[in-house]
Amino acid sequence: MSPDEKFEEKRKEEETTRLQKMVEKLTEEDKEQIYKKGQTLLQQQMDKEDLSCLPTLHINEIDRKIIPEKTATVTSGKVPVQLCVQPTNGITYLNMMSNMSDVPADLKPYVPLFCDVITKMGAGSMDYKELSQQIELTTSGLGAGTHVNQHHSDNYSYEQGVEFSSYCLDRNVDKMLDLWTNIFCSPNLKDEGRLMTLVMMEAANLSSSISGQGHSYAMTHCSSRMNAAAQLKEVLGGMAQVSTMKTLAETDESAVVTIVEKLQKIGQFLLNKNNIRFAINSTSEQMSSNQSKVEKFIEGIPGDIKSTEKYTQHGYFEPELVKTQFELPFSVNYMSKAVETVPYTHEDFPKLRVLSRMMSAKYLHREIREKGGAYGSGAVCGSGVFSFYSYRDPNSSKTLQVFDEAVKWVVDDKFVAEDVDEAKLSVFQQTDKPITPGSAGMTLFLSGITDEMRQTMRDRLFQVSKQDIINVTNKYLTGDRPAAVSFIGPENSTVKTDDTWKVIKG
Incomplete structure (x- = not known):
């Protein structure tokens, strides 16, 4: 099957013909009535509505104080760990942010694909089916996604990274961390058949998302001309990324090896503790145990603490x-x-x-x-x-x-x-x-x-x-x-x- 290149042209022609036939059936009286209704509608749209009869919340009824979100930050083997005690009802939430400022520019367009496949390709001694089964048995799912955030006080500074996230019942925290350990220490990115299946799926998902999120794609693209953070967002999640994935989906089998190599290189920059930080949300009773387990996880993943600097300084952006x-x-x-x-x-x-x-x-x-x-x-x-x-x-x-x-x-x-x-x-x-x-x-x-x-x-x-x-x-x-x-x-x-x-x- 292949799309009709003249589909839109034919659709417009058909619509014009159909409209013309409908207009030809109208009498002068019908046209006058339609015109008057249009004028009435326009007037109603311009009139200011009287909203005084409706119940209204006034600005002076809004609480002037925020609801604080109490957190504490500790270091575990020099790695920052944010702790937030919450009534989680027996669930532990874990977020990890791995800084990607060291990832070379030519590899960054592939980081979203890396995020999409890293938890779906198998790890350690498990193939992708076994890994998927263990994830479903012990967690809510393991997620990974790109993160680009403008500095709150500086237009020329921003954070770039990959966020790894998951949550599970308190009794399964060890098993959840074991899964992350396998992914960080021995990810399996060499299954070329599985990889291309995921590439095709992601390319199709991105292409089909344009019709529902076209305004978001348009906003991301034009914002990319304003500052460096927005420019990177376009590379990682805008129309540039749609184009990248389309190109990869059309890649012949002989070039799949190159994609695997790029993903493995990205893993070398991200799947370590060189510049990573954590956030744990759980009950007060579980927090101490979770902190110890995360500390053990940090000790077991590769890398050396090289930096805790979050932000990338870009300098002036025209x-x-x-x-x-x-x-x-x-x-x-x-x-x-x-x-x-x-x-x-x-x-x-x-x-x-x-x-x-x-x-x-x-x-x-x-x-x-x-x-x-x-x-x-x-x-x-x-x-x-x-x-x-x-x-x-x-x-x-x-x-x-x-x-x-x-x-x-x-x-x-x-x-x-x-x-x-x-x-x-x-x-x-x-x-x-x-x-x-x-x-x-x-x-x-x-x-x-x-x-x-x-x-x-x-x-x-x-x-x-x-x-x-x-x-x-x-x-x-x-x-x-x-x-x-x-x-x-x-x-x-x-x-x-x-x-x-x-x-x-x-």
Whole structure:
């Protein structure tokens, strides 16, 4: 079987023909009625709804204090171990972060594949079937994934690593650690048939995920033009990674040996204690025993403690004004635009966070979702980057224009103080959601954000005013600041005739 290269063209032609036939059946009276209904709908979309009759949570009803996540950090054989006592109900959670700053640049595109296969290929004396059976018998599963996190206070510094995670009943901790010991000490990456099966599966999963997560891929790509951390995220989990896996899936059998060699080299950098740290979440009764067992695990894995430095210093990164389209046979578009801003601890970050929520709810939803017909849209404030997006969008250039109009809407003071309070409530809804015992302390472990930083952020969120929103919009989203644009969608006539766009065909 092979895809029809003219499928999209035929689909559009069929749709146009069908629409034309329907229009021909309409009388003048029918057309007039449709027009009037359209005008009525437009007016309703523009009218401000009276929400005073609805029960409302007010900003002064929100608790001004964070819920602390108490942790303690000890060293076990010079390796940092974060301990978090939680009511886990007889379950022990283990997270390990192996720093990958020493992995050569040419191997980094293969790290996601390494993460995908390392627990599925067999280890020690076990083949992949036996390993899978032992994992299912004694744990919830063994996971591995890439981790790239912007420094909370510096746009030019970031952490890069691979996170290994698992959890199990307290009585199975020894068995879980034995499985990790086998994987760290003697992974089996030489089964070429099994490896290619996993490569094909992962390539297919990534390709099929674009239609459901296209906006995320577009945001990742255009953010990659803003800082080094986002650039690495694109390599490890963006459209660049989709392309890498597609290429590997099309590799002939003779080249599989090369893939195995690359994965083995990556293992030499990651499966050791050279620069690793741990986090354990369990009950107070079990914590001492778990700490001893993890210390024994650390002693049994290869490597020497060379560094405990988490962050990679990149130096100055010049943001680029780049416009890119990934041309794929979809009938809709996934649009995104990104601008460089500030890190988490900067005093303007909470203002930009509230701005993103207000723009999403009060302007972008109405203009792009309700009027434009997209499935979804919004603005997101991440550490160092402010992004706009739309999801399953029938428009492209028009949506980019709406992104700019959203900025003008704020600068022209077309909103009210109540809109700001609603946006604050939306932010608090996200930050105050309950966390599971296994996730407690993970903000500190993965992002380095302390309870003190979280409290400072909360205090600043309460203080954000209407004028603050206008000021940060003028400061970061107007003028000549570099902005990158990326979108995924079908062939676009506007882009085709504009030399400023880079088109990448899928």
